[in-house]
Amino acid sequence: xxxxxxxxxxxxxxxxxxxxxxxxxxxxxxxxxxxxxxxxxxxxxxxxxxxxxxxxxxxxxxxxxxxxxxxxxxxxxxxxxxxxxxxxxxxxxxxxxxxxxxxxxxxxxxxxxxxxxxxxxxxxxxxxxxxxxxxxxxxxxxxxxxxxxxxxxxxxxxxxxxxxxxxxxxxxxxxxxxxxxxxxxxxxxxxxxxxxxxxxxxxxxxxxxxxxxxxxxxxxxxxxxxxxxxxxxxxxxxxxxxxxxxxxxxxxxxxxxxxxxxxxxxxxxxxxxxxxxxxxxxxxxxxxxxxxxxxxxxxxxxxxxxxxxxxxxxxxxxxxxxxxxxxxxxxxxxxxxxxxxxxxxxxxxxxxxxxxxxxxxxxxxxxxxxxxxxxxxxxxxxxxxxxxxxxxxxxxxxxxxxxxxxxxxxxxxxxxxxxxxxxxxxxxxxxxxxxxxxxxxxxxxxxxxxxxxxxxxxxxxxxxxxxxxxxxxxxxxxxxxxxxxxxxxxxxxxxxxxxxxxxxxxxxxxxxxxxxxxxxxxxxxxxxxxxxxxxxxxxxxxxxxxxxxxxxxxxxxxxxxxxxxxxxxxxxxxxxxxxxxxxxxxxxxxxxxxxxxxxxxxxxxxxxxxxxxxxxxxxxxxxxxxxxxxxxxxxxxxxxxxxxxxxxxxxxxxxxxxxxxxxxxxxxxxxxxxxxxxxxxxxxxxxxxxxxxxxxxxxx
Amino acid sequence: xxxxxxxxxxxxxxxxxxxxxxxxxxxxxxxxxxxxxxxxxxxxxxxxxxxxxxxxxxxxxxxxxxxxxxxxxxxxxxxxxxxxxxxxxxxxxxxxxxxxxxxxxxxxxxxxxxxxxxxxxxxxxxxxxxxxxxxxxxxxxxxxxxxxxxxxxxxxxxxxxxxxxxxxxxxxxxxxxxxxxxxxxxxxxxxxxxxxxxxxxxxxxxxxxxxxxxxxxxxxxxxxxxxxxxxxxxxxxxxxxxxxxxxxxxxxxxxx
Numbered sequence: 001x002x003x004x005x006x007x008x009x010x011x012x013x014x015x016x017x018x019x020x021x022x023x024x025x026x027x028x029x030x031x032x033x034x035x036x037x038x039x040x041x042x043x044x045x046x047x048x049x050x051x052x053x054x055x056x057x058x059x060x061x062x063x064x065x066x067x068x069x070x071x072x073x074x075x076x077x078x079x080x081x082x083x084x085x086x087x088x089x090x091x092x093x094x095x096x097x098x099x100x101x102x103x104x105x106x107x108x109x110x111x112x113x114x115x116x117x118x119x120x121x122x123x124x125x126x127x128x129x130x131x132x133x134x135x136x137x138x139x140x141x142x143x144x145x146x147x148x149x150x151x152x153x154x155x156x157x158x159x160x161x162x163x164x165x166x167x168x169x170x171x172x173x174x175x176x177x178x179x180x181x182x183x184x185x186x187x188x189x190x191x192x193x194x195x196x197x198x199x200x201x202x203x204x205x206x207x208x209x210x211x212x213x214x215x216x217x218x219x220x221x222x223x224x225x226x227x228x229x230x231x232x233x234x235x236x237x238x239x240x241x242x243x244x245x246x247x248x249x250x251x252x253x254x255x256x257x258x259x260x261x262x263x264x265x266x267x268x269x270x271x272x273x274x275x276x277x278x279x280x281x282x283x284x285x286x287x288x289x290x291x292x293x294x295x296x297x298x299x300x301x302x303x304x305x306x307x308x309x310x311x312x313x314x315x316x317x318x319x320x321x322x323x324x325x326x327x328x329x330x331x332x333x334x335x336x337x338x339x340x341x342x343x344x345x346x347x348x349x350x351x352x353x354x355x356x357x358x359x360x361x362x363x364x365x366x367x368x369x370x371x372x373x374x375x376x377x378x379x380x381x382x383x384x385x386x387x388x389x390x391x392x393x394x395x396x397x398x399x400x401x402x403x404x405x406x407x408x409x410x411x412x413x414x415x416x417x418x419x420x421x422x423x424x425x426x427x428x429x430x431x432x433x434x435x436x437x438x439x440x441x442x443x444x445x446x447x448x449x450x451x452x453x454x455x456x457x458x459x460x461x462x463x464x465x466x467x468x469x470x471x472x473x474x475x476x477x478x479x480x481x482x483x484x485x486x487x488x489x490x491x492x493x494x495x496x497x498x499x500x501x502x503x504x505x506x507x508x509x510x511x512x513x514x515x516x517x518x519x520x521x522x523x524x525x526x527x528x529x530x531x532x533x534x535x536x537x538x539x540x541x542x543x544x545x546x547x548x549x550x551x552x553x554x555x556x557x558x559x560x561x562x563x564x565x566x567x568x569x570x571x572x573x574x575x576x577x578x579x580x581x582x583x584x585x586x587x588x589x590x591x592x593x594x595x596x597x598x599x600x601x602x603x604x605x606x607x608x609x610x611x612x613x614x615x616x617x618x619x620x621x622x623x624x625x626x627x628x629x630x631x632x633x634x635x636x637x638x639x640x641x642x643x644x645x646x647x648x649x650x651x652x653x654x655x656x657x658x659x660x661x662x663x664x665x666x667x668x669x670x671x672x673x674x675x676x677x678x679x680x681x682x683x684x685x686x687x688x689x690x691x692x693x694x695x696x697x698x699x700x
Numbered sequence: 701x702x703x704x705x706x707x708x709x710x711x712x713x714x715x716x717x718x719x720x721x722x723x724x725x726x727x728x729x730x731x732x733x734x735x736x737x738x739x740x741x742x743x744x745x746x747x748x749x750x751x752x753x754x755x756x757x758x759x760x761x762x763x764x765x766x767x768x769x770x771x772x773x774x775x776x777x778x779x780x781x782x783x784x785x786x787x788x789x790x791x792x793x794x795x796x797x798x799x800x801x802x803x804x805x806x807x808x809x810x811x812x813x814x815x816x817x818x819x820x821x822x823x824x825x826x827x828x829x830x831x832x833x834x835x836x837x838x839x840x841x842x843x844x845x846x847x848x849x850x851x852x853x854x855x856x857x858x859x860x861x862x863x864x865x866x867x868x869x870x871x872x873x874x875x876x877x878x879x880x881x882x883x884x885x886x887x888x889x890x891x892x893x894x895x896x897x898x899x900x901x902x903x904x905x906x907x908x909x910x911x912x913x914x915x916x917x918x919x920x921x922x923x924x925x926x927x928x929x930x931x932x933x934x935x936x937x938x939x940x941x942x943x944x945x946x947x948x949x950x951x952x953x954x955x956x
Contacts, residue, residue, distance in 0.1 A: 269893050399886040406883060414733055415714040422714025489716070505889070 001095070007212055008092040015219035022226040023234075025332070026290060029324060032331045033283040035259030036242070040284060046245040050380075055237050060378040064297070067129055070122040074159070077119035078233075084112055084166055087180065088215055091173070095207075098180030109181030109188070113167075117187050120163050123156050130156075140305070143296030146315045151228050152294070158224060161217045167191045169210030175203040232293040236379040239291040242284055248382035249371045249587045251539035255392065255504050264508045273504060274392025277352050278324045279331055285386060289321035291379040298373030298383065303618040303640075304366040308633025311366035313373035313383045316359060320386070323347065323358040353394055362632060364390055365402050369500050369623035370582040375614055388623075391502030405501055408627040412506055416492035417458035418627055423489035426456065429467040430486075435478045438485040445522045452477075452484040452556075453518065455528035455537060458493050459657035465664060466657035469529050469679040473553045476685055477527075480565040482556075484527065490517050494536035501624035508544075511536070515546030529553045529679065531583035531656035532622070538588070552584060554655050554680055558593035561600050561684075568687035571603030576683065577649035578606065579640070579663060580616035581656035594655045594680045601687040607647040617643060621658035641666025645675065652677045701755045701851060701871075704809060705745045706802055706816035706832070707738040707774055709767035713821055723921035724792050725822070727764050734770035737817030739777075739884045741877040745815050746778040746885070748849060756780050758809060762790060762801050768900060775895035776887035782900045783809055787912075789905055794917035795823070799831035801915070804908045806836060813854060814874040818843055829876040839869035842876040 041047070053059045058075060062068035083099065090097030098104050130152065135142040144152070171191025173179040179188070195203055225233055244253075255262045257271040259282075275281050281289075298313035299305050305312045329344035330337060337345065351357040353364055364387065373383045394400045411420035430437045438450060446453055454474070459466035477484055492510055499507035518526070526548050528534050538550035560566045576598055584590045591613050598606050611617040620636030630636070641663055644652050652667065652675060654660050664677040711717055712731040720726040734742075742759070749755040757779035761767050764786070771782040785805055793801070806814060814833075819826035826842075833840030841847075844856035844867075854873050858865045859880070887895070905912055936945050950956045 267889070267893055269890070271889070271893075273889050395886070396889045399888045401886075403883065406886070409886065410736075414712055414736075420714065422712075424714070424716045503886075505892070 001093075004092050004208055004212065008089070008215055011212070011216050011219050015223050018223045019226045022223075025328060026226070026231075028332050029328050030283040030286045030290075032279050033281050033286045034256070034279075036282040036284040037253060037256060040242045040244075043245055047241050050240050050243070050245065051237065054240050054378070054380070058378075060376070060380075063376070066125065070125040070129075073115070073118040073122045074126075077115040077122070080111055080115040081119070081162070081166065083108070084116075084170075085218060088169075088211060088218075091178070091211055092215075095176075095178045096180075104180050104182070106181055106184030109183070109185035113170075113185045113187040116163050116166060119159060123159050123163075126156055140308075143300050144294075145296070145299070146312065146318070147294035147296060148229055151230075154224065155228065155230050158217065158221045162214070162221060165210060165214035165217050169207055169214055171195050172203045172207035172210055176200070176207050178207065229292065229294045232291050232379060235287055235291040236293075239284075239287050240380050242287065243380035244382060244385075248374050248380065248385055250535060251543065252388055252499060253385055254543045264505065272393070273396040274394070274502065275352065275386070275389045276393040276397055278320065278327055278358070280352075280393070281320075281386070281389075285382075286324060288381045288386070289317055289324055292317045292321060292381060293379065294318060295378065297376040297378065298381075301372035301376050301615065301617075303368055303370055303372065303620060303636045304633075306617075307620075307636050307639050309362070309366040310360065310632065311363045313381075316363060316387070317381060317383065319358050323350065323352075353390055353400075359390065361394075361400075361402075364394065365628065366632065367623050368582070368618045368620060368625045368636070370618035371586045372582075372615070372618065375586055388500060388502060391500075392504050393502075395502035396504055401501065402628050404629055405624065405627065408497060408501070408624065409503060409506060412493050412495075412498055412510065416510070417462060418493065418497060419458065419462045421462050423492065426461045426491055427486075427488045429456070429461055429470050430474070433471060433474060435475070437474055439488040440485050440490060440521055442490065443520060445520075446485055447483075450483040450485040452482065452525045452527045452551075453521065453523040454484045454486045455526050455530075455533055456486055456491060457528060457530040457533040457657070459661075460529050461491075463657055463661060465660050465677075466529070466679075469657065469660070469681055472679065472681040472685040473527075473529055473557075476557060476560075476566060476681060476688060479688060480560045482560070482565075487517065487521070490521075494533045495540075496532040496536045497624040497627060499536075499540070500622070511541060511544050511546075515541055515544050518546060518548060524549060526550045527553055527556050529655075529657065529681070531581040531588075532658065535583045535587055552588075552590055552593070552655065554584075554593040554597060555590060557681060557684060558596040558600075561597065566684070566688055568601045568684065569690050570687050572601050572683060572687050573603040574651045574683075575605045575607060575647075575649045576651040576653050577609055577644050577647040578612075578680070579609070579619070579644055579652060579654040579659055580613055581654055581659045582616065582618050582622055584655055585616050586614055594653070597680050597684050598653060601683060604683065607649055609643045609647050611643060619654075619656075619659040619662035621662050626658050626661075635666075635669075637662035637666040638669055641670055641672075645670060645672055650675055651683065653680045653683055654678075655680050701748075701752050701812045701849075702810055703745045703748060703755055703757045703813045703815065704806060704811045705738070705741050705757065705759050705774070705779075706814065706829075707742065707759050707761050707770055708735045708817070708820045708822075709733070709761060709763045709770035710735040710820055710822040719924045722792070723924045727766065732766055732769065734773040735817055735821045737819055737821055737879060738774075739817075740879050740881050741815040741817050742774050742777050742779070743884045744847060744877050744881055745813075747882070748813070748847075749778070752849070752851065758782060760802065760805055760809065761785070762793075762798060762805070764791075771900055772895055773887070775898045775900075776892045777885055778891060779898070781898055784900055784902045785904075785908070786902050787905045789912035789915050792917055793915050794919065795825050795828050795831060796918065797915045799828050799835060801905070801908065801910065802828070803832045803835035804910055805903060806832070808903075808908060812871045813849065814838075814872070816874070816876050818876045818878045826876070829874060833874040836872075836874070839873045840875070841867050841869055841873065843878050844875045845878050845880045847875060847877070847881075 058072045061071045102108055133142045135145040167187055170188035174192035175196050255273055262271050296314050302313055326347040330340045330348040333340045353359050367387045369384050371384055408418050411418055415422045456470050460470040492513055495507035495510035526537055534552045598604050617640050619640050652663055660677055667675050667677055709732050712733050715731045717730050718726045745757050749757050759771050759774045759782040762785040768784055785801055816829050829842055830840050841856045843858050845859050846857040848855050853868050853870045855868045936942050
């Protein structure tokens with residue numbers, strides 16, 4: 001007995017020491033980060049709900065049924081088998097130990113064995129998945145490309161060891177009469193039957209040795225976990241708890257420096273805008289990096305990675321984590337860096353973003369901010385925020401960005417729109433309409449009979465295809481008798497492309513101007529046709545004191561249909577597929593209204609592409625990518641066009657001017673005869689106009 | 701080395717321009733900016749300053765009160781300080797008067813190298829650089845697409861329709877810079893913050909010792925009318941003779 005106790009405790013002390021040292025270092029590394037934004041603990045109910053659904057319920061993991069189920073069994077297996085750990089420690093001291101109250105109930109023995117077997121099966125499933133998707137065979141298409149494969153196999157091997165050693169000593173316990181459960185532990189009983197012929201003495205030895213072996217395996221596993229990507233066992237639950245709720249999509253976070261909001265009227269000399277070094281990230285950012293389990297679900301959905309660009313959200317987070325760990329001795333040495341080992345000192349010299357840096361510019365600028373990675377991530381890592389934060393530093397602090405972005409920035413700064421056309425031409429789209437559009441003059445308030453301010457947006461005013469959408473929406477609102485007015489030359493870019501490119505200064509300038517204009521005009525309700533404008537107006541302007549009730553035109557039109565204020569009369573005989581714009585769908589959860597509109601039109605046969613709704617695949621234009629070249633890999637818009645054409649549709653409908661441009665280019669590139677690309681409003685207009693199908697009509 | 705960059709605050713080209721009662725541009729009500737063409741001169745000055753130890757970059761402008769915004773923009777890109785010649789009597793000055801004021805201010809400030817844009821984006825005269833150099837009696841190299849200096853002379857490349865010239869002039873000298881000279885930097889955050897503290901001095905005509913009656917314009921604007929709206933272009937439908945029609949159109953417009 002004494003031997004059992006001494007050896008068991010010795011193992012425990014050594015393992016706890018090794019693991020504790022590592023965890024303390026990780027904690028200090030997190031503390032070396034910046035203070036996190038306030039609000040990380042706000043809304044406790046939502047956070048508890050997230051813990052229940054995402055951690056205990058494994059909601060996001062179950063999006064992928066087979067690996068999700070295997071993970072659920074492993075996760076719950078470890079929770080249940082935690083009881084056997086208590087039983088094991090008890091048995092060190094008292095051979096006949098059992099848990100108080102329920103410790104001899106057959107159902108508990110059954111439950112423990114059931115999950116032991118389930119975990120074994122899950123390990124087999126994981127191994128099969130890893131073999132099926134070997135990066136050596138699948139290359140970059142594999143979720144596991146670039147993940148630590150050796151480490152992953154070691155973890156699977158250790159889980160296997162945990163289970164068999166557990167069953168070994170439980171089987172011996174049955175034979176020596178020291179097992180708490182007279183009945184129910186079916187797997188242990190099978191092992192017992194195998195061990196029984198060896199005799200009592202042998203089973204005695206096996207029981208002790210097996211118990212020590214099982215404890216040794218668990219403790220070794222603990223040490224391995226805290227030194228590996230498997231750290232998520234400890235970090236995932238807190239990371240989910242402190243995540244942005246409902247999700248890290250929609251608005252970008254305001255800029256903070258040293259935890260304080262930056263005052264862009266009078267910024268401090270020492271303010272750091274964005275992240276220029278690993279220690280510029282907040283502790284929550286560090287927790288994100290420490291939570292990444294290298295599963296590659298983000299990577300599998302990433303439009304950049306899927307089209308041969310070097311950006312993989314997984315590899316990006318892994319690079320940041322590995323860099324943080326390599327630089328840790330330097331960061332934790334305080335002010336005296338003399339004793340820091342050479343490797344850490346060298347890592348400290350590595351720039352965060354540069355050729356040969358932790359992240360290369362090609363990786364940073366490939367992101368479309370579509371949010372597919374954030375949507376997928378089972379541990380709620382906030383990839384988009386981190387990428388934009390690094391862009392912010394590059395643009396604002398270093399004035400370093402892709403060359404062609406200079407034209408965009410110059411046009412936004414001086415003309416107020418990406419094309420550089422200037423405010424004076426913002427009403428050109430109304431010239432050919434046969435009904436009046438009310439324009440608010442400088443300083444004029446929105447009249448009482450105008451319910452909505454129609455935010456036309458730069459694309460809606462200047463882009464040929466988007467102009468047709470503006471005209472269609474104007475006509476539909478006019479037909480439905482909805483009172484509205486436009487700002488005309490009083491409008492300027494919402495700042496979305498500037499902000500997502502990282503130019504927070506320009507975003508602030510544009511956004512403040514718009515907030516001032518809208519507030520002065522007494523605007524309460526806004527309708528807009530651009531998913532990006534919608535997102536800025538609805539989600540980001542409140543950060544600047546501009547709170548408005550913003551609807552996307554598809555929401556308003558579907559409501560007008562429901563209220564009977566618009567009546568589709570002319571059938572549109574077409575197979576229509578709908579592409580969910582990232583900034584309308586994934587970022588803002590508006591999925592039903594565009595489909596309702598299409599469904600209301602007689603003759604329309606709606607088909608869905610394979611990737612749709614939350615999993616919709618980006619058109620390639622978000623994150624200011626619309627204005628940048630796409631020299632790497634294949635074109636994102638063509639990849640998406642192929643997915644949409646595969647539905648056999650002859651009309652591709654979307655609800656965002658950039659998507660429509662990108663997909664129309666894709667359709668032209670694929671020379672898809674007879675396929676038109678249009679806004680949802682275009683299809684509706686064709687049906688609302690009481691004239692037969694006009695091939696040269698609104699869907700042109 | 702004292703580098704002085706002549707910069708102009710101009711109306712925003714994409715804005716709607718309006719004119720005051722005296723037929724001059726209503727600069728109070730039209731958005732303005734640092735002339736884009738002058739940004740190239742600022743960029744080149746800063747690049748030289750990066751390579752020449754102890755170089756001092758100063759900006760000089762003549763314009764209304766709001767022209768200070770143009771100086772701040774230049775200072776946000778880099779450089780040390782700025783001079784703003786501000787005087788009500790300068791209202792409506794033409795290129796001759798402008799060159800007098802700028803040359804006098806340059807003499808007062810001191811300079812080794814004067815850089816400016818190839819033209820303003822509003823009046824587009826492109827004669828002020830040569831006039832200023834003439835008044836100062838220093839060599840002028842206009843339309844430089846590339847320049848370098850060794851501290852005693854400046855060498856510039858100039859691309860013309862017939863040849864690419866390489867010109868060298870001893871310092872002090874004046875150069876006007878083209879928009880092909882290189883990409884213009886975006887002001888970085890630190891420079892924007894620092895620019896708020898950089899000195900900008902204001903000089904009046906009296907400070908320069910110029911009598912107000914010497915300032916004016918040799919021409920008088922009688923009327924200002926908005927440009928007529930653009931008419932729709934001609935659409936040629938090809939019925940076999942489109943090429944001929946197109947050629948006739950080009951010939952009629954003296955483009956062939």
